[in-house]
Amino acid sequence: MASTAxxxxxxxxxxxxxxTKLRRAERMRKIWALGLIAPLxxxxxxxxxxxxxxxxxxSVEDPEIPDxxxxxxxxxxxxxxxxxxSTESMIIFAEExxxxxxxxxxxxxxxxxxxxSGFKSMLKATARAADDLALLPADExxxxxxxxxxxxxxxxxxxxxxxxxxxxxxxYVLWALDxxxxxxSREIVSVDEGRAVYVExxxxxxxxxxxxxxxxxxxxxxxxxxxxxLPTAKSNLLLILVLLPFxxxxxxxxxxxxxxxxxxxxxxxxxxxIGLWNEPLELVRNRLGVYIAMTHILLPFMVLPMxxxxxxxxxxxxxxxxxxxxxxxxxxxxxxxxxxxxxxGAGTLLVFILSLGYYxxxxxxxxxxxxxxxxxxxxxxxxxxxxxxGAALSLILLGITMVMFFIYNxxxxxxxxxxx
Amino acid sequence: MTDSGHNRGAGxxxxxxxxxxxxxxxxxxxxxxxxxxxxxxxxxxxxxxGPSGSGKTTTLMMLAGFESATHGDITLDGQSLxxxxxxxxxxxxxxxxxxxFPHMTVHENLAFPLQCHGVDxxxxxxxxxxxxxxxxxxxxxxxxxxxxSGGQQQRVALARALVFxxxxxxxxxxxxALDKQLREQMxxxxxxxxxxIGLTFVYVTHDQSEALTMSNxxxxxxxxxxxxxxxxxxxxxxxxxxxxxxxxxxxxKLIGTVKDVSGDRCTVELESGEMIKALPVxxxxxxxxxxxxxxxxxxxVEPGAxxxxxxxxxxxxxxxxxxxxxxxxxxxxxxxxxxxIKMPRGSGGRxxxxxxxxxxxxxSQDCRALDAA
Numbered sequence: 001m002a003s004t005a006x007x008x009x010x011x012x013x014x015x016x017x018x019x020t021k022l023r024r025a026e027r028m029r030k031i032w033a034l035g036l037i038a039p040l041x042x043x044x045x046x047x048x049x050x051x052x053x054x055x056x057x058x059s060v061e062d063p064e065i066p067d068x069x070x071x072x073x074x075x076x077x078x079x080x081x082x083x084x085x086s087t088e089s090m091i092i093f094a095e096e097x098x099x100x101x102x103x104x105x106x107x108x109x110x111x112x113x114x115x116x117s118g119f120k121s122m123l124k125a126t127a128r129a130a131d132d133l134a135l136l137p138a139d140e141x142x143x144x145x146x147x148x149x150x151x152x153x154x155x156x157x158x159x160x161x162x163x164x165x166x167x168x169x170x171x172y173v174l175w176a177l178d179x180x181x182x183x184x185s186r187e188i189v190s191v192d193e194g195r196a197v198y199v200e201x202x203x204x205x206x207x208x209x210x211x212x213x214x215x216x217x218x219x220x221x222x223x224x225x226x227x228x229x230l231p232t233a234k235s236n237l238l239l240i241l242v243l244l245p246f247x248x249x250x251x252x253x254x255x256x257x258x259x260x261x262x263x264x265x266x267x268x269x270x271x272x273x274i275g276l277w278n279e280p281l282e283l284v285r286n287r288l289g290v291y292i293a294m295t296h297i298l299l300p301f302m303v304l305p306m307x308x309x310x311x312x313x314x315x316x317x318x319x320x321x322x323x324x325x326x327x328x329x330x331x332x333x334x335x336x337x338x339x340x341x342x343x344x345g346a347g348t349l350l351v352f353i354l355s356l357g358y359y360x361x362x363x364x365x366x367x368x369x370x371x372x373x374x375x376x377x378x379x380x381x382x383x384x385x386x387x388x389x390g391a392a393l394s395l396i397l398l399g400i401t402m403v404m405f406f407i408y409n410x411x412x413x414x415x416x417x418x419x420x
Numbered sequence: 421m422t423d424s425g426h427n428r429g430a431g432x433x434x435x436x437x438x439x440x441x442x443x444x445x446x447x448x449x450x451x452x453x454x455x456x457x458x459x460x461x462x463x464x465x466x467x468x469x470g471p472s473g474s475g476k477t478t479t480l481m482m483l484a485g486f487e488s489a490t491h492g493d494i495t496l497d498g499q500s501l502x503x504x505x506x507x508x509x510x511x512x513x514x515x516x517x518x519x520x521f522p523h524m525t526v527h528e529n530l531a532f533p534l535q536c537h538g539v540d541x542x543x544x545x546x547x548x549x550x551x552x553x554x555x556x557x558x559x560x561x562x563x564x565x566x567x568x569s570g571g572q573q574q575r576v577a578l579a580r581a582l583v584f585x586x587x588x589x590x591x592x593x594x595x596x597a598l599d600k601q602l603r604e605q606m607x608x609x610x611x612x613x614x615x616x617i618g619l620t621f622v623y624v625t626h627d628q629s630e631a632l633t634m635s636n637x638x639x640x641x642x643x644x645x646x647x648x649x650x651x652x653x654x655x656x657x658x659x660x661x662x663x664x665x666x667x668x669x670x671x672x673k674l675i676g677t678v679k680d681v682s683g684d685r686c687t688v689e690l691e692s693g694e695m696i697k698a699l700p701v702x703x704x705x706x707x708x709x710x711x712x713x714x715x716x717x718x719x720x721v722e723p724g725a726x727x728x729x730x731x732x733x734x735x736x737x738x739x740x741x742x743x744x745x746x747x748x749x750x751x752x753x754x755x756x757x758x759x760x761i762k763m764p765r766g767s768g769g770r771x772x773x774x775x776x777x778x779x780x781x782x783x784s785q786d787c788r789a790l791d792a793a
Contacts (some may be wrong), residue, residue, distance in 0.1 A: 319486050320519035322506040325536035325584065331507075334532070338523045 052398075059176075059391035062169040064111035065161070068104035069096040073165040081184065085158055087138040090145065093161070097123075098130035114175075114386075115160035115183075122149045122157070159183045172388035176396050177202075198376065202396065205372040208290060208362070209355035213302075215295040216351045217344070220302035224343070227303070228310035242303050250297065254361045257293040258284055261365070289365035297361060298354055302347040309343025345412035353401055373397055434498065435459035436588060436620050437483060442492035444478050452478045454644040456492070460588070465614050465621045467631040470641030471667070479641070480590050480624045485509050497587065507536070512581035512589040516596055518573045520565035526552075526576050527561035533584040551579040554613060571602045578610070588620040595630065607633045628668045632656065640664050661702050662790040665713035672719075672759050674712040675792065678703055686789050688712055692755030697731055697784035702791045709792035716762040718786040721749070722779050729781030735759065737772045753780060 010018035066073040075089030084090075100108065105127060113120040126133070126148050136144045145152035152158075160183065164171075174180055174188060178196040182189050190196065223242065227235045245253060260266050261283035268280040283289055313336065321331035337344075359374035373393055381390035437460035444453040453475040460466050468476035481487040483494060485506030494501045501509060512533075521529055530551060534544045552558045555575035565573055574594060581589050595603045611634045614621050625631055631638045632652040639649045640663070648655060648664045659665035666673065676690040678700075686700040688710055696712060703710045723729045735753035749761045749772065761780065772778065 314517065314519060316515050316517060316519040317521060319484075319506070320513065320515055320521075321532070322486075323484055323509075323511060323513035323590075324533035324580065325507050325510070326532070327505075327507050330536065335521055339521075 055391050056395055056398075058387055059172050059395045060168050060170065061388065062111075062164060062171055063167055064107045065164045066167040068100055068108045069093070072096050072161070073167075076162040076165045079162055081159055081162060081186075084142060084155060085162070087141050090141045091134055091136075091138070094126075094130045094134040094141070094145075097127045098134055100127070111164050112160055114171075115164060116157060118151075119157065119160065122151055125149055126152075156183050172392035173395060175389055176392035198373075198393065201371070201373050201376055202400070204370070205356060205374075205397075206400065208287075208294070208358075208370070208372060209352050211291060212294045212298060212355045213348050213352045215291060216299050216302040217348060219295065220299055220306060220347065223299075224303050224306035224310055227307045228313070229315070239307070242300050245297065245300060250360060253297055254293055254364045257289065257296065258365055261289055261292065284365050285367045287366070287370050290362045290370045293361050293365045294355060294358060298351045301350045301354060305346035305350065306340060306343040309340055309346075313339045341412060345408060349404070349408050349412075352404060356397060356401060356404075436462045436497060437622075438495045439479070439483075440493045440495070442479075442482065442489045442494060444475070444482060444487065444490050451644055453482075453489075456644075456646065458639060458646060458649070460620060460622060461637075463618050463620055464636040465611070465623065465634055467623045467625060467635040467638045468641055469625055469628060469631040469638050469667075471626055474641040475644040476624050476626075476639075476641040477592060480592055480622065483588075483622065484511055484513055484590055510586050512584065512586035514574075514577045514581045514589070514591040514594040516593045518565070518577040518594075520573055520576055520580070522565050524564070525561065526557070526563050526565070526568070529565070529576060530580050530583050533580060537584050539584070547583050547585075551583040554582070554616075555579045555609075570598055571606065574598060574606060578613070582613075582617070582619070586619075588622060591621065591623045593625050594623075595625075595627075603630070604633075610634055632668070640667060642667070658701070659713060659788065659790070662711040662713065662792070665711075665788065665790060670716050670760060670762075672714040672716060672756070674714070674754055674756055676710060676712065678706050678708050678710050678789070681706060685784060686710075688789055690754050694733065694754045696754070696787060698787040698789040699785050701788045703789050704791075710789045711792050713788045713790055714782060714786065716748075716760045718782050719761045720781050721761060721763060721767075723781040727781070728783065730784050731787065732779055732781035735778055735780045737774055737776045737778060739774065740772060751778070751780065 012018050012021045072089065072093045075092045076085055079085040079089060097105070105123075109120045109123045112123060126145065129148050133141070133144050133148070142152070163169075163181070163183065163186075171181070175191075176198050178191050178199045179188050180191050181187065223238075227238055227242070230238065258265075262268070263280040263282075265283070267283060271277050271281065272279075283292070317335050317339070318331050321335045322328070326334065356372075357374050358372055359378060362370050362372050363375055374397070377390045377393045377397070379390075380386040380393065437458075439456045439458040442453060442456040443451055445451050452473075456475075456479060458479075468479060470476045478487060482489050483496075483501075485501065485504065489502075496504075496509065496511075521532065524532065527548060530548045531544055534547060539547065548561070549558070552561065555578055557572060557575050557579065560568065560572065560576075565576065568576065574597075577594065581591075595606050598606060607630055610621075614634070623631075623634065632655075635652055637649060637651055638655050640647045640655065642663050648660045650658075655664065656669050659668065662673070665671045674688075674690055674696065676688040676696065678686055679689045679695065680687040681700055681703070684699065685697050686703065688696050688698055690696060698710075698712050720727060720729055723732060733753050735751035737749060737751050738757060739748075739750040741748040741750070745765055747763045747765070749763055750757075751759050751761060753759050
């Protein structure tokens with residue numbers, strides 16, 4: 001290689017600048033590397049990021065009225081919400097109701113019924129007479145509505161139509177938190193006590209997740225310690241036993257707990273036969289059953305990260321601590337446990353986050369008061385066909401997960417976590 | 421050097437540690453330590469030296485309390501250690517891999533034993549500062565072990581074992597992970613620290629030069645038995661058996677049969693036919709096998725008329741290795757072709773040719789007749 005004095009560019013032996021040569025050489029490697037990660041990258045974008053983003057958008061969309069009654073939505077959004085909407089917009093509303101297809105009408109009436117229950121039937125009656133209603137002169141139009149149903153005299157109904165007219169709203173997110181915007185003032189207020197469901201469900205979800213995480217930690221710690229301190233041959237065998245549950249389906253494991261714990265199940269029969277108790281205990285279809293089954297299913301996720309971290313701890317540290325005058329418990333707490341923290345952090349975070357999203361297990365072994373937020377997401381997305389609320393609950397679940405992540409990052413440090 | 425004798429008096433003269441008929445087995449079949457009797461004197465630097473598997477580390481671990489003796493008793497300051505757990509023995513220990521706590525700073529590592537021993541907060545600071553000064557690491561208190569070099573970690577480990585003023589400090593090959601130069605420097609420093617604070621040190625190593633450099637006394641272990649317990653000089657110059665002669669320093673070995681013992685000399689006939697006069701140290705009777713031990717530096721090359729060598733033989737030069745300060749001359753003599761002679765620089769060692777025949781001689785008192793191990 002040589003260097004030309006004028007430009008100070010390093011030239012390779014064949015006269016091409018050295019940097020160009022290097023870039024060419026590197027390019028092929030970069031293309032190779034990108035080619036290797038491309039399938040996974042495309043899969044993650046298509047199978048994970050896009051669905052999550054679209055689900056999240058679903059929770060802030062409010063498309064029924066803008067889609068089905070576009071002119072009404074436009075006219076009502078110009079109304080300031082005081083008194084009644086303009087007579088023109090009342091006419092437009094009647095015209096569009098008359099023109100709406102069956103499906104469109106169904107979606108609109110369902111949406112408005114969320115605002116005020118009973119709206120659906122009132123709207124049905126109005127729609128039947130909408131053709132005639134639209135023909136009324138401007139000064140008689142309100143009276144026309146009131147003639148069909150006297151509730152139209154209540155401005156709240158008109159405001160409900162306006163409030164549902166915006167294509168985007170925080171309506172479902174607030175609903176998922178048992179909140180709503182006041183029809184008139186648009187301030188955020190709590191829903192009536194009778195309709196409040198989801199805050200309790202969210203608290204219950206966190207409560208169950210915390211309890212399961214603590215149970216897994218208490219039960220997993222000795223197992224991980226044993227695995228880490230036993231000779232390799234023995235610990236490998238035990239590790240297989242720890243991993244064994246992974247080889248059976250979640251559903252099978254859950255239903256087998258149902259079989260074991262039910263009133264005529266093995267545990268109750270055994271307990272009564274030995275004489276520990278006389279009447280069958282309620283072990284399932286309640287919170288206890290949820291704790292037992294979930295702890296069992298999630299235990300490996302706690303044991304494995306703790307095991308891998310404990311295995312990397314120098315066993316001489318405990319001896320060193322003893323030689324320095326620390327009794328066993330002190331050596332364990334001050335020397336061993338702090339070094340386990342990355343594993344404990346990873347294990348508890350993993351178990352907690354997995355618990356937050358549990359659905360099948362509480363649905364099968366829990367009672368009605370033990371259902372977690374995932375159950376309600378399924379209920380709303382499936383049976384109730386309320387995608388907005390389902391998406392909003394998912395959004396809040398995701399939010400809780402992220403908050404947990406953030407808290408962990410503050411106290412443990414995500415880059416400190418060791419899974420394996 | 422302190423007196424190497426076994427002073428079995430009372431009070432302050434009583435040994436700090438005493439191993440009495442200690443045996444240890446891990447599997448119930450093989451004794452790792454066989455009938456060990458060993459006294460550790462107050463304030464001495466005692467090294468347990470031996471090849472791996474010789475029982476030296478096991479002995480140290482029994483003293484520390486991490487292993488229990490299968491038979492026999494160990495006493496510290498007159499008290500049996502049998503039912504004393506490691507954390508109550510007040511024994512400081514430096515481990516092979518240092519075993520510094522990675523999640524604590526150097527300061528916290530040193531404070532740990534003080535907290536365990538219930539030392540006042542204010543006193544703690546003074547002790548930590550003293551210990552850090554002793555190992556010349558003042559200013560490194562806020563670092564974590566991972567941010568220190570191997571040599572610095574070693575010093576922290578030493579400071580941590582000393583800071584709570586234990587009765588005795590045990591070290592298990594603490595310099596093993598350091599490079600040669602640093603190791604030699606640390607040996608001298610450790611020796612000075614020992615001299616300055618006057619604590620009792622028990623040190624385990626397989627490196628004989630390390631043992632010779634630092635120790636007051638060395639116990640040479642092999643096969644679960646102490647082969648010889650002496651000060652470095654005696655151990656090197658007057659090895660009691662073939663193993664010690666071979667293990668410590670360089671040694672030329674000649675194997676033969678004892679023909680005659682008369683007074684302080686014996687005559688040994690080698691397999692090659694030569695008759696050698698030697699100092700009988702550890703031999704059976706006439707007719708028994710014996711190993712003769714000759715240090716390379718006691719051999720005189722081409723002894724002149726004025727020297728006092730009383731045993732002179734012919735040797736053929738096989739190899740010359742220039743070592744800087746001396747030349748190693750490997751010769752074949754008396755049926756041994758791995759006979760090494762060290763010739764200091766300037767003594768003409770380089771003027772030989774390979775294949776040349778030379779005369780070599782020694783004093784028969786430097787030729788030690790030992791057991792045929």
